[in-house]
Amino acid sequence: MTDGDGASGTGDGGEGAARVRESLLALRDSRGYVLPHRGLMAAALPELHAAYGAMYRALTVQQGHLPPLERECVWLGILVACDEPVGTHHLALFRQHGGDDRQAAALFRQTAWAIGAEAHAFLPRSWEAHFPGLDAAALFREGAAALGADGALPDSTARLLRLAVLAARGNLWALGVELEAAYAAGLDERRMAEAVSLIIWPRGVNPFVRAADTWLALLRSGRVRPSAAFAAWAEAGEQGPLALERGARTGARAPGG
Structure with a gap:
């Protein structure tokens, strides 16, 4: 498909171009910057662009269960864990909400500890019989507590940060350990x-x-x-991927997420 000028595009000519320009200008005015993927979606996938914007606001802009500084501490841990330097606006928000170098040092320590959780996961997975007196989960929890002994980060913030980092890194053994410890510490499930x-x-x-x-x-x-609410989630049945029989045609409905 081509626009009126012969270029490959969405087919709505000048109106589409104006819509893209207005959308990107509004983004730049509201946030101070625009990442290039927003322009790509605005030009070719406007419905996705609108849905993306709504989800972005819900995840990163609107006030949820986490206080602003705590949320930005968690965000920085996630970005480090994902090796994503592009999220510099979260650095600005961290500072804006009162974050300082002492807190930054503490969140880097906690992030590094969570990233290294695989070393503790190795023990029950492979060498438990050789070290029957060692409790890998307790060792992991004790190490995290020792790293937070200076109090630079509230214990709840450090726990939430580790939960997010472990989820991002896919260390599910340590995530389970941290989740159970968070319940024992009385953390609000909604914040978690x-x-x-x-x-x-x-x-x-x-x-x-x-x-x-x-x-x-x-x-x-x-x-x-x-x-x-979380008990109701646990009690609901049939939660998991579509089960397929070998060699059978699925007849599956369109994915629903």
């Missing part, structure tokens, strides 16, 4: 959920799905006492 949900933006939906599956397994294990 918001922290983990932030990984959707830099990491993608599938790691979030796996994190939710780990959480669901913990709820169903009986080792924690969830709220009524």
Whole structure:
């Protein structure tokens, strides 16, 4: 398909070009910058662009369950864990909401500890029989607590940061350990959920799905006492991917997320 000037495009000519310009100008005016993928969606996928904007606002702009500084601490941990330097606006927000170098140093320590959780996961996975006296989960929790002993970050913020980093990195053993510890510490499930949900933006939906599956397994294990809403989630049946029989035609409906 070509626009009126013969160039490949959406087919709506000058109106489409004006819409793209207006959309990007509005973004730049409201945020001070525009990343190039917004222009790509505005030019070719306007419905996706609108839905993307709504989801972005819900995840990163609108006030949720996390206080602003706590949310930005979690965001910085996620970006480090995902090796994503592009999110510099979160650095600005961290400073804007009162974040300082002492807190930044603390969140880097906690992020590094969570990234290194695979070393602790190795013990129960491979060498548990050789070290029967060692509790890998306790070792992981004790190390994180020691790193936070200076109090630069509130304990709840450090816990939420580790939850998000572990979900982003896909270390599901350590994520389960942290989730159980968070319940023991009395953290609000809604704050926990918001922290983990932030990984959707830099990491993608599938790691979030796996994190939710780990959480669901913990709820169903009986080792924690969830709220009524989370208990209802745990009790709901048939949660998981579409089950296929080998060689059978699926006849599946369109994906619903």
